Amino acid sequence: MIDIASPLRLRIDSAALVSNWRWLAAQSGQACGAAIKADGYGLGARGVMRHLAAAGCRDFFVATWAEAAALMPLAEGVSLSVLHGVGKSDMIAARTLPARPVLNSLEQVARWREAGEGKPCDVMIDTGMNRLGLRPEEALGGALDGLVIETLLSHLASADEDSPQNASQLAAFRAVREQIPARRYSLANSAGICLGADYGFDLTRPGLALYGGIPREEARGAIRQVAFPEARVLQLREVPAGETVGYGATWTAQRTSRVAVANMGYADGYLRCHAGSGGATWRARDLPLVGRVSMDLVAFDASDADGLGEGDWLALDYDLAQVADRSGLSQYELLTGLGTRYDRYWI
Numbered sequence: 569m570i571d572i573a574s575p576l577r578l579r580i581d582s583a584a585l586v587s588n589w590r591w592l593a594a595q596s597g598q599a600c601g602a603a604i605k606a607d608g609y610g611l612g613a614r615g616v617m618r619h620l621a622a623a624g625c626r627d628f629f630v631a632t633w634a635e636a637a638a639l640m641p642l643a644e645g646v647s648l649s650v651l652h653g654v655g656k657s658d659m660i661a662a663r664t665l666p667a668r669p670v671l672n673s674l675e676q677v678a679r680w681r682e683a684g685e686g687k688p689c690d691v692m693i694d695t696g697m698n699r700l701g702l703r704p705e706e707a708l709g710g711a712l713d714g715l716v717i718e719t720l721l722s723h724l725a726s727a728d729e730d731s732p733q734n735a736s737q738l739a740a741f742r743a744v745r746e747q748i749p750a751r752r753y754s755l756a757n758s759a760g761i762c763l764g765a766d767y768g769f770d771l772t773r774p775g776l777a778l779y780g781g782i783p784r785e786e787a788r789g790a791i792r793q794v795a796f797p798e799a800r801v802l803q804l805r806e807v808p809a810g811e812t813v814g815y816g817a818t819w820t821a822q823r824t825s826r827v828a829v830a831n832m833g834y835a836d837g838y839l840r841c842h843a844g845s846g847g848a849t850w851r852a853r854d855l856p857l858v859g860r861v862s863m864d865l866v867a868f869d870a871s872d873a874d875g876l877g878e879g880d881w882l883a884l885d886y887d888l889a890q891v892a893d894r895s896g897l898s899q900y901e902l903l904t905g906l907g908t909r910y911d912r913y914w915i
């Protein structure tokens with residue numbers, strides 16, 4: 569197969585990723601793992617795992633068995649958990665892959681007892697989110713007796729806010745911890761780590777903040793941008809004053825303008841809500857987005873970018889917290905929406 573370069577690329581800063589993990593690990597107190605579901609939040613789970621494992625991260629979390637299978641073979645000493653548990657159709661994967669299921673329901677507990685061959689598992693306790701996990705009263709009735717539980721988990725619903733739900737989930741998790749033996753206990757995601765060492769227990773599971781997201785104000789200034797989308801300029805055109813650009817003619821040139829049309833659109837996760845606030849830079853010059861975002865194309869006002877030519881790469885404005893504020897998308901959506909057409913490369 570010939571190797572054809574994409575006119576769209578995602579530069580991924582491995583030093584920033586590792587620096588974010590180290591900061592989160594320091595805040596966590598104990599061990600710090602990594603959530604790498606959804607292909608490492610869009611950056612590429614394999615690459616994320618490789619760089620974090622080299623930095624000392626030992627505990628990784630994916631959502632599904634297909635995601636786990638895609639990470640084989642695992643490096644020596646690395647542990648992988650599958651957050652969404654074991655359905656009937658997952659059992660072959662669960663028995664053959666070197667990964668642990670996170671059991672979420674009594675049905676899954678029964679399934680693992682019957683067919684898990686006594687292998688260790690993780691268990692999720694729902695302390696108030698009502699998403700996945702056993703209710704404490706289900707877990708405490710002896711249902712888990714005899715299971716080899718590596719990690720007992722729960723997940724915070726409102727850690728990104730100053731909500732009384734945080735303390736109430738913490739108290740509920742502590743109560744469960746008193747009664748259910750496991751080798752380790754784990755509660756905090758990125759935002760939970762920022763709530764303080766009380767939330768750290770034995771192991772934390774950050775995702776967003778590893779990849780440059782700011783889950784709470786405490787992380788601002790410490791967390792570095794990791795993902796830098798870049799798009800190639802396909803064409804530069806002069807748009808006379810009074811003419812419009814793009815579908816629906818939503819932008820009118822107030823002066824004769826130089827417009828750069830770049831190879832990126834909503835099919836690449838660059839959604840239409842960036843219109844009006846999006847932008848890019850080239851050699852420290854700002855290029856505001858103009859008109860609507862198309863499926864595969866987007867236009868920028870390059871009037872102030874002297875020297876920019878066809879084939880040059882524009883760096884998208886992609887500071888996650890800032891762009892989330894401006895676009896109305898969440899930082900999670902900004903990362904996981906990045907499509908498959910980017911050449912992902914690590915620096």
Ligand SMILES: *Cc1c(COP(=O)(O)O)cnc(C)c1O
Nearest residue numbers: 603723757758759773774775776
């Ligand atoms: C996704 C996920 C995480 C990571 O959450 P972030 O908010 O991205 O840090 C941690 N734990 C569980 C159970 C998750 O599903």
